[in-house]
Amino acid sequence: MGFQVNLNLLITQHVRDEALMRSLIKYLGCGGYSTQASGVVGDFFCTKFSDIHDKIIPFFTKYPSPSHGGAVQHVPSVLRRIF
Numbered sequence: 001m002g003f004q005v006n007l008n009l010l011i012t013q014h015v016r017d018e019a020l021m022r023s024l025i026k027y028l029g030c031g032g033y034s035t036q037a038s039g040v041v042g043d044f045f046c047t048k049f050s051d052i053h054d055k056i057i058p059f060f061t062k063y064p065s066p067s068h069g070g071a072v073q074h075v076p077s078v079l080r081r082i083f
Contacts, residue, residue, distance in 0.1 A: 009052050011044040018042050028055045 013021060015035060021044040025031045030051035035042040046052055 006047070007049050007052055009044075009046045009056055012036075012041050013044070015040060015042050028059060030055055 009031075011021070018033065018035070021033050021042060024044055025033060028051070030048060031044055031046035033042055033044055046056060
């Protein structure tokens, strides 16, 4: 019996930001976008470890995201310590 650990990234935004989320996919060359069943919000997601490690973390390290309370800004630094 073994174990498997998966790293998934999910960023949820109002559907009015769909174009922004899709441009992130195009710019980074990874991830996907889906609208939630409510039709109010959509998700940018990435499940490939190498894309998260090699593309997304460096991007958000270079361009921190403003957020409520700054929580998102600290995620890349936490993940860098893990890797």
